[in-house]
Structure formats: structure tokens, C-alpha cells
Amino acid sequence: MAIEDPIVTGLDSGWSHINAAKLTESQTLEADVVIVGSGAGGGVAAEILTEAGLSVIIVEGGQLKSSKDFVMEERVAYPDLYQQAAGMKTTDKAIGIFQGRAVGGSTTVNWTTSIRTPEPALDYWAQAKSVKGLSRIELDPWFEKMEHRLNISKWAYEPNRNNQALKHGCEKLGWQYTVIKRNVLGCWNTGYCGMGCPVNAKQSMLVTTIPAALERGATLVSQAQVIKIEHHNDKIFALKAQAVDKNMKPLPVELMFKAKHYILAAGAIHTPTLMLRSQLPDPYEIIGKRTFLHPTLLSGAVFSDPVNGHSGAPQSIYSDEFVWQNGADGELGFKLEVPPIHPILIASKTLGYGQSHAQLMEKFNQLQVTIALVRDGFHDNSQGGQVKLTDHGFTLDYPLTDAFWRAARRAFASMAELQFAAGAKQVLPISEGMPYLSSWNEAKKTISEMDLAPLKTVVASAHVMGGCPMGEDPKLSMVNSFGESHYFDNLSVMDGSIFPTSLGANPQLSIYGITARNATRLAEKLKVG
């Protein structure tokens, strides 16, 4: 029996979906609320607003793809489901960025790790960034609501060998570790979450909130890239969008969207880009600045037994041993996790070519990979990056600072120590010039002396945050603590761009919970209005 595709079924039942790429004439569409983006923020907002009886249009630049299209091949998934075919990089090309670009946004392709916003981050926002009402006690009911909605629960099965190594290493060394909560229902444990869930087990926005909103009459417009916010005084009066092909190349048709209220939920690069391009008022020059990644280092380890890191839930264990060790604004901390291991991902994020690279690839199934996600945005020497406009789009200028490189050296050492404790025969820090290391003693010495630099050390990130921060002080923020614009009565932002720093945790549940809170308040206001 074939897997049922809920999107195909829904469309057949009469959901309102417009593929802008197929339009031949320009159109104007109206609703109570127009939401730009269909990821973690846009999806949750759409469900809550339609539940409240409001009419909603969801505008998404990417394609509408669904389980019938998710064929578990990187060559299909990356062009279809990721920004820039998963090849997006910072301005100097030192950091690769994985961000979703399809209906469901990054939730369609993430690895399902669901973590409530860490308390030290929330405390720091309250104390240093004028954020109000977002303590963990105040947010916990919203996290519970979304955990219930998206079936977020602790992974009850044995971690795959890749995650097991992380767990065993932590156990041997006495380090903290946690079994991850995942947003899955009936997961087949195959390991292909990053290419779109082929069996609709992942409770992404694509199969949960967006279908719920469409059932209640919302309209989904895909392959329409919003290019301008039309505004006058303290009102937004329209959004202008352009139809785009599957590679985001512009097509001739334009669309106008009109609403009582507008929500930007295009993610922490595209929301600031749209605001900058639309020249929204920004007296303190905040938009696009303090955009954060979790710049991530990779450490490979060769085991004598098969690891088969492509198979099984990609992330089921993490360690927070080093995230908050030096206090929120002290030396940068890092979270330890593992990635799924698939051919393109590993071939492109390792080093070298020719014989040495071929030999590494031949060890593919013996390869364990640990990653360290560095927590940016709290320390004085960790101000993140800046989204800037270019002739054809945007660029994220993200200088890697001395504080980052100090953290990177500590992270490489911790990852090597962990991997040897877990039984690795060899460890290979993914940075130019590093040899295979054969013992923790050798690793300790070599890593303490290793050269670390942009373009020499492989750095990647799957989490983009900030650039349109929230807070009560307009000198520090673009929106208030409910995501409402300081400058426009009818504009809200509901995505990761409102975070004043990075999180030190995978962001999806933070976006779900905070958006649930803010969209509920917006729905109440709009119903009264």
C-alpha cells in the first residue's frame, strides 16, 4: 500500500492553493491577515489565526512539495527544498548555511530536534535586551501547547550508532547529555528527515498547521516572492510579490496582497532583507544587524565497527556540558550534537580531493561525526553578522571573531576527547592541515597548536536567528516582546529574526512556542478590532 500524501488529498478536496508560477495575469488578493513565509512561524500563526475565524493568505517563495516528491536523494532534495540548493554561504564564503525553502520552510527539512528556549538565553534577553514577559514560567504553557500539537516527545527508541557514540562518550567522561524530544508521529526511523519525510511522520508545518489552516479556508500562494512592503505613515497598505520559477528566478507576473494585518515570517535572512528593500523606518539602524547563526565545527571519527550514520533518527542525543559553562556573556559555549551522514553532505563538508578524499569516503560507513554548535550573540566579541542588500538579493556578512576561534579550539578538543572516549580509532578535526589523530593525548597537543581560520576551518550552520530583534526599547529592537512593530500598527514579525541573540539550542520549538503566544494575542486583538 502506498503512503498517502495529505497534500495531494487536501488539494483534491478543494484547498485553496495558487501556484504563482502558473499564473498568466497579475492578481490582487485580500484577506484579514497576510503571512509572508510558511515555516515554523508562518505555519503556527496561520493555524491560530484561522482557528480564530480570520481569513488568511500564506505567501511562500518556495515550491509546494510533499511526500510523493520526497525520494530520499540529496540531488532532488537540495534544489527543491533548500535555499540556494543548500549551497548558501556567508559573504566571505567561510560559513555554509542550510535553510529550508519550500512550503513548511525549514521545518520540512530539519532533523526534528525540539528544545524549549534555554533559560539563560531568556534571562539574558530580559536583563540586557529589554524583552518582557518571556520568562520560562510564562512561556512553558505555550511550549506545552505546541509540544502537544506537534507530538513532540522524547525519542523512545535506541539512538543510532552515530548518536550512541555521543551518548557513550558523555557517559565515559561524566558529561551531561539529554535524550532529544522529536516532533514525529509514527516515525519509521530511516534517517532521511533532511530530505523531507517520505512517510509524513515528521510533524512539520507542511503536514500539520498549514493543512489545518487550509481546511479552515486559508489560501496558500506558493512560488510568490514578496519583494516590497508598501507603507505610508504608520500603516502597511499592501505587499508586492513576484512569481518565481522553481529556482527562484523572477517570472513576469506580479501579485498584490492587501490585508488588515501583515505578518513577516520569512526567516531571519529574508525578513530583514524584505524590510531593508522596502526601506522601513529604522532610526536606530537595527534591521539586519546582529543576525546570528550557531557557527558549527565538525569532527570526524573512524570507528572499527559500522556506524552507518545515514540510518536511523538523525539526532536523538545532545550534550549541553559546555553551552553555558562560562555564564551567558562569558566565553562562548557550544552544544554537542551529531548530523546525519549522507554522501553530498559529507563529501562537500570534508577537506581535500583526490586519493586522500577518496580514502575518507571509503570509510563512509565507519565514520562518526560530532558537531559543536557555537552560541553567538552574548559575549562582547560575538556580535554576529549583518544582512546586506546586493544588486540581485542579499548577502550575510558574518565575520568570525577571536572569541569564536577560542571556542572552536575548545570545541575541537572536546569533540576529540568525546570521540576517543566512545571508542574511536582515529579522529579527524575538519580543518585544513589536520592529520588523522590516533589518541586523545596526541589530539590534545595537536589541537592546542592547530591553525584555525576562515576558509581553512570548515564552518556550517543550519540555524539563522536575529536581525529584527524584539524588546521594549526601540533603541535595541524593531518589534515589541509580542513581535509587534514599533513603527506600524498593522505589522508583526513571527519568526526567528526576533531573537535578540542565538539560542544555544535548535530553534524550531522556540519559534513555535513564542509564535503561538504572539499569534494568539494578535487573533484576540483582530477579533475585537
Next chain:
Amino acid sequence: MERRTFITTALAGTACLALGVNYYSSDYVGVNKELDDKHRLLFSVLVPVFLDGALPDVAALKRDAVNRTLDSIEHTISLLPQDSFDELEQLLEMLEGRLGLLILTGSMTPLMMRKQPELIEMLQSWRTSYMDMMVTAYQGLRELVMASYYSSPEHWSRLHYAKPTFLENMK
């Protein structure tokens, strides 16, 4: 050579000249020399160097693998956003022109005329260069070739990797 002649030759240098195609009879790679606007010839020189040790040992299989990789590279380039496309195009055009070749490699010897150790030396000099531009050129080409090669299921046998078959079995 008079200076004037040198400049004229350099600016008139075509991809074929830079790659030495005039001297090279290729029945190995599927390239139409008259219509090589997709840089296939250039990549047909670079792919075997980047993938030495990964490509199949048997000649016919190797030829097929190289051709699949060239197809995949062409497809990947077509997906690039405009800014990245422009940057890559500039790099490839430099590698296909004599002046660009001189700037990037310190030699006007066509790539197709260089032996494998010389091509490795060229890649190594970019890889370890103190100039970011050279390093990003190396990394851009490396990522493009690696991603394109390992995107094909036909190239996974040495990895002992295969995608699950349960979806096919359910049809």
C-alpha cells in the same frame, strides 16, 4: 613576442586555446567542442584530478562516471542564484582564457596540456594560498565537483551506501 601581439593573443584567447584543445584529440569525454558554452571541457580536465581514487578503475565505467559528473555540474550551475553564478562564470572564463590562466596559475600553459602532477600542484597552490580569492576558487570548484559526483546513486558503490527501497516495494 612584441607586447602588442601578446595582448591581442591573450584577449582573443578562446576556451579551446587555453585548454589546449587544438592539440588534444578527445574521444574520451562527451563534449562538442564547437558548442562548449557550459565549460564541460574545462571540467573534463579538473574532474579526474579532484576525483582521483574515487572514479572507477575500469575505463568504460570511468568515462561514464565522468560524463555523469559533467552533466550534474552543468545542472548544479543552472541552479545557482545570480550572484554566485556570476562569480563562478567569471572564474571559469578566467580559467578558459590565457590571461586569466596566467593570473590564476602563473602559467599560460593550457590546462589540457598539463600533466596530473602539475594540475595537483595548481590546486594545492590555490588551496594553501594566502589570498582568499584563490582559496575560494579552489573551494568553489571542489565543492561543485564533489557534490556533483556524489549526487549520483551510480557512484555510491565504494561507499556501501544505498537509499532505502521500502517506497519502491510499496508501489
